[in-house]
Amino acid sequence: MNDPIPIDLNDEGRLVDPPIIDFLYLEPALHAYVAEFVPDPQISSERTEAVYIPQDGDDGRHIKELVEELGHLLRASSPVGRIFHKGSGNFGFYLRDNSLIELHDFPSPTVTQEIYDVLQVISNFVQFAFLEEKKSQQPSARP
């Protein structure tokens, strides 16, 4: 990291606000989607949180559908394997053929907005799953 990355001062990154999906992939050894996200500050004071979503449950199937929708919008040559936040308003998508699509390079502003919308749905969904998991781990209140 000796060479600082040049920065684009015109890129204000206003399109994304927490929750922001930071990293999402299907982990075969766990049979689960591993989802890391930048939480809404009202939900957590940590800079990142994570949740594992079982692949075969309803939530896992929903994530699968959303990831497939992204692949369709991206006109991907193979299924989307990993999604990650590159900072600001940019996201990266590794396809299973190992190619990389960056949202900033995507030509259509209309489709780009649709992709942001799907990413926002995923982010909210993942944060909700995290909250549900947290709630289930708390001891139940006595009557």
Add this chain to the structure above:
Amino acid sequence: MAEAVPTDKLLRAVRDRETLWRIPATGMEICRAMKHEPIDFDSLDRDELASHTDDRNGSKFLSRWTLRRLVLWSVEQSEVIDPRTGRPWRFPPGAKSRVKVRLAEPVGYVRGELVHTITMVARGRYIHAYPDED
């Protein structure tokens, strides 16, 4: 182990969020997160620095934290016993862990403030680290 970790030149060829180094003993993989890498801090005024190191853009390491240094540090931290499991971080199953380490030296910027803390997180098989609030 240190001799086996590639040079910074080789590590800089790794793509964003791909594996910098796989820890043979544990199966965990340290991945690159370019959004936390150094930027040209000197070119920014105070507001710009705060904006470029916020939650949207990611906290940033100082340039003395080279990729190789970060890999070696992360390997060392991953070998520390996790008090919840009584063993170092391993994969599988279900590693989901976080460690915060405060160092004597500044490590980077968070929301425009110089910080001394690095948070390292394990998500699935991947480990990554970022400067965090003290």
